[in-house]
Amino acid sequence: MIALSHDDLQALWLTLQLAAVTVGVLLIVGTPIAWWLARTRSRFRTVIEAVVALPLVLPPTVLGFYLLITMSPQGMIGAPWLQFTDATLSFSFTALVIASTLYSLPFVVQPLQASFETIGSVPLETASMLHASPIDAFLSVASPLALRGYITAAVLGFAHTLGEFGVVLMVGGSIPGKTKVLSIAIYDHVETLDYAQAHALSGGLLLFSFITLLMVYTINRRLPIRVA
Amino acid sequence: MIALSHDDLQALWLTLQLAAVTVGVLLIVGTPIAWWLARTRSRFRTVIEAVVALPLVLPPTVLGFYLLITMSPQGMIGAPWLQFTDATLSFSFTALVIASTLYSLPFVVQPLQASFETIGSVPLETASMLHASPIDAFLSVASPLALRGYITAAVLGFAHTLGEFGVVLMVGGSIPGKTKVLSIAIYDHVETLDYAQAHALSGGLLLFSFITLLMVYTINRRLPIRVA
Amino acid sequence: MNRLEAQFDIDLPHFRLQADINLPGQGVTAIFGPSGSGKTTLLRCLAGLERSATGRVQFEDVVWQDEQQEIFTPPHQRSVGYVFQDPRLFPHLSVESNLRYGFTRTPAAKRYIGWNQVIDLLDLQPLLHRRTHRLSGGEQRRVAIGRAVLASPRLLLMDEPLVGLDAQRKREIIPLIQQLRDELHIPIVYVTHAINEVLQLATTLVLMEGGKTVASGTLSEIFSRLDLDQYLDQDTIGAVLETQIEAHEPEFGLTRIGFNGRHLFVPQQRLPVGHALRVHVLSRDVSIVVGSPPRQTSVLNVFEAKVVEIGTMSHDRHSVDIKLDVGCPLLARITRKSVAVLNLTPGQTVYANVKAVALSHDLPGIP
Amino acid sequence: MNRLEAQFDIDLPHFRLQADINLPGQGVTAIFGPSGSGKTTLLRCLAGLERSATGRVQFEDVVWQDEQQEIFTPPHQRSVGYVFQDPRLFPHLSVESNLRYGFTRTPAAKRYIGWNQVIDLLDLQPLLHRRTHRLSGGEQRRVAIGRAVLASPRLLLMDEPLVGLDAQRKREIIPLIQQLRDELHIPIVYVTHAINEVLQLATTLVLMEGGKTVASGTLSEIFSRLDLDQYLDQDTIGAVLETQIEAHEPEFGLTRIGFNGRHLFVPQQRLPVGHALRVHVLSRDVSIVVGSPPRQTSVLNVFEAKVVEIGTMSHDRHSVDIKLDVGCPLLARITRKSVAVLNLTPGQTVYANVKAVALSHDLPGIP
Amino acid sequence: AAEVTIAVASNFRAAVEVIADEFEARTTHHVVISSASTGKLYAQITHGAPFEVLLAADTKHPQLLIDESFAVKNTAFTYAVGRLALWTPNPDHVIDGLHALRRDGIRHIAMANPKTAPYGQATYEVLSGAGLWLPIQAQIVRGENIGQAFQFVASGNADLGFVALSQVLNPRNRHPGSRWDVPRHLHAPLQQAAVLLRKGQSHEPAKAFLRFLREPFSQKVIQRFGYGLNN
């Protein structure tokens, strides 16, 4: 196998960081949204459901373009961000996280919501009769019962973030060591006809993802937590 | 609003066709895979689970690149295809469907699998005691109970196909009326700084998707089919 | 003072619950009524799991719900234990974790029953390390009862908790409920279709029909009603007598009780002489002798009685219930043929044979 | 020939089922045994839902399973009806669609029971358009029974089907099961903990304990065993008598039956004179008179009897069962005090009073 | 040692990597390279991207940036001139001019998107000038950029295509195949302009890199990669 260049190693490391942070943020952000969608009877439910799925519909570069506008120093989010942090938001790691989170949100919200809906209110009622507050019941009953949904959400969110390219390229500017992730590195190698390196990186990415997914699924199977 | 050019209208129509066909194929292909994954005790289960999620991991253009090689007249799929149909596979609508299907497969398989696992064997056992064959039981019990999973799968598959860009661009060759979908059209407008047209198309796409999703969710809510 | 008062009016599709109950703050209240009459719905309202636009619940001094004043204590703050009609074990937890769920969430100071005590009484030790989803129906029920009790609730709602258990298990579990009732003074609302559970456990009875609480009161009040027939198993109709402990005969395992100058032998009671005791005499356990009182019979309890009323035919078409007066009402079930042979008429003096083994029920004094 | 034969040896975590049954191809076989003894598992094996490495099932002439010959008929081809221990209604279908599920999947020629008949008997009309998930416990059970029966199965497995139903409902549903048994000759395997259901329905009894079928046979065979005590409610111990119909007394709704030159009155039976009938006489319904036989009593059935054996104390500590000889064994439950007062000794001649309303059970002749 | 952040049009990335390596070796400055299509780079620069130097694939975008004062006036210059080639990786398939396009059995002809890629625009000019644009419409497949057009051909999906000469001559390209270099006069020159961006205005190393781009070493590299110089 071809040795990875410094540039590629940096990209790999950045990608792993981005995927990990994004999945974390996605699960944290996605959980309350999914929970609300699963349990509310509000008329706005369907509207929010549709809105959550919307980022998916735009081509990534186009979504990236709009995000770029929003996060630029003159943008709706970028301007206040600059004011408070004294740093530009676009072309930063944070921007990548925000963009990836937004783009992968439906992959997290939808499976979680489906899980929460399937669980229904019965286990929560039961927990409430055993002194469990709603939050306690969520943590001790609903979330472990939704494990299958969390696995799906995490896998889709993780894989999608690894492979994401258009949005990240647009918002991050592919700055090595800062915003140049593996997917961009592979793309660059293809563009410069450096196929050997592209194959090696793709193969490595696939292998790594495969092993990660295999581990997740194996652990999932071993866990005694399974509704049915 | 800016009037849509003939080119854009063609792209829009093609995109709808592609999304519809792809979602159909995805559900048909994804169902048996998800069903098998949910019910098998084979050792290969986790391997297949991981493999299904893999296409996501590669950047779309890179995946497209590999697909292009596979579908070329000398490629693993392209060569036999050429032999049997006397037409090249790449740059055809069929190629777009294959590529989109492959790329969106995890979004369909995962929610369906989760649904099938949650349903468990109890309703199927019950059906078998009422003269229902396994296929009958699947159609009359498992699939309606998995409706939530089907909705999630269809929405994610549909939205992702609308927004898909890299793979389709690569495999399709952006032939107007044949393989040039809306996402490519929007991209072109952005690239050429024709922002007004890009905004108009994006807005239209978003609005259309929003209405479609809203309808799906509203119907879903009205349907009496809900596990829990 | 210590009472459980509740009024609900809740309109569900196809069903309306209009309940008004006022129960003593201790003892077991049996909710009795045909399937679909709203028993479960009533329990859910009490627990706060179902909320009605016009509802009020007061438990002891605390108002849990008063929609007019917009008071609503959420379910988990009511310290209510609920044994649901279906076991509802948490599928992701082992049996032990299920049992510990409420136990660990109860501050040690508020626990009134010990882990080992419950595990032993319900014989849960062999199940502790099992997964829940493969337990047998009866095993699941025992775990559900244990889990509710281990959370040391201040009010316990039980929805047909002993269903699906074999006779032996029931005999083992009933003392646990009696202990909650008598020693720990935990009020229990108990839904059942089994009259013998009512007889062994209940101090108060609420009758439901078509979503309404049609009657409520002490056992003897309710049981003297004639229209109960339809709710009850024919084998469980009978009179409730107010008696006093007169003497114990430990050598035979019997206690003599008295009422209106008559005596009855019942299985030995752990109550002091002079204590009040209500007993239930099933009409099927009472037979009638005309002429001279029978001597030398294995039946210990024989009274002179007056025929008050000859009932209408029961559903089995061959027997009738005869209402007798032994200072208080007593019911005897005999065949129509016997009515004819004995030529029974109201006012006639007869002898009532009561088999000593008639089911009895001790009712500790309730304010 | 027409039999249901099965052998299973299946090893589950924490549990091993070793069953060997050979049942008549008609009538109701009651599976009786403590909670967790493997009753449900046995039913699942019969249905083909649980597969054991060494299993064999033959129903009538067809081998459904023979693992040695690698024969295994999948569950849906066995035409087995199964009323599960929990109702298991399909949540996505209305009550009516649930009921129609098996009905429409049965070719019209193979239907032996009509839609209206089942709907009426189970009183399902008011529920038809309801969603299933909000039905009360009892309503769900009725739907589950109806759904299974409407599929016209050739073998019906019922796992505690009447649990959670009120007495009135039970009385309404039992005739449906009797009809399946007597008129349609559908073999039924019936799990229950309620001895009165056994008495009213069962022709054969299988006793299970710890995963093993410890005994099986006709009711009278099993009921004469002494070690049954532990499985049975004390109130349901008694003797089973082999009798013949002697005469009907329709004016009183009675039938006179004879055995060993003695007579008994039982509720009127729809059987011709001369027909065999087995009856079950609960020991609690039999009392003893010493000296001259009682006259002028509401108890119709009085026999001369010999005391055979005075039993050991029962669990309630105050009564004992006396085994009498009336040409065949008869049990009488009396207090220990009565034993002392009457000075009963084996060999003594006494009179047994049997209340006519003792539960009876008709057993059509079985090959 | 300082850092220079340069944004480069994708098609020039391979060449600039070589130049940057030499620049780093000579100056100990570190060059950070970001590449994307010129259109994307433009959008990024106008929205705060931290690039100091832009090597575009055309002259239009650098001029726009100067007009909008995202770039420093008078720093733009043409650093390379693209050459168009009609190419096939199949060496047996001899290409001897535009009529190769009309040969039988040709299913697909690849080119870059005329709207988004300068090479596409040039191809369009060549084809329409020769009156071939409409006749071969049905065979044309478009890559979003010249890189994709090259991949269409290199992977055998297109029988031949208009690619950048720089791609064919790229040392990494293992399929010299057969090609016809499109004469320069058939299309407007494919001038690629470099410009100093506002972010690099006062950053000496950025200016140094721009200077280095004009030094003989760089010019040699540019030519080796198949580009012409602006003489």
Ligand SMILES: Nc1ncnc2c1ncn2[C@@H]1O[C@H](COP(=O)(O)OP(=O)(O)OP(=O)(O)O)[C@@H](O)[C@H]1O
């Ligand atoms: N949330 C609800 N929505 C609609 N109908 C309901 C709801 N809850 C209960 N019902 C209906 O109300 C009636 C009473 O139900 P409930 O469960 O209280 O009966 P129950 O007395 O407990 O009967 P059982 O003895 O069979 O359990 C039933 O007909 C049931 O279908």
Ligand SMILES: Nc1ncnc2c1ncn2[C@@H]1O[C@H](COP(=O)(O)OP(=O)(O)OP(=O)(O)O)[C@@H](O)[C@H]1O
């Ligand atoms: N698939 C299984 N895996 C492991 N254990 C099982 C499985 N099925 C049943 N068991 C165990 O086997 C034993 C017998 O269960 P079964 O359900 O047959 O009992 P049962 O006689 O029907 O009891 P009940 O009267 O309580 O319903 C129980 O201890 C149960 O936990």
Ligand SMILES: [Mg+2]
């Ligand atoms: Mg109920």
Ligand SMILES: [Mg+2]
């Ligand atoms: Mg069972």
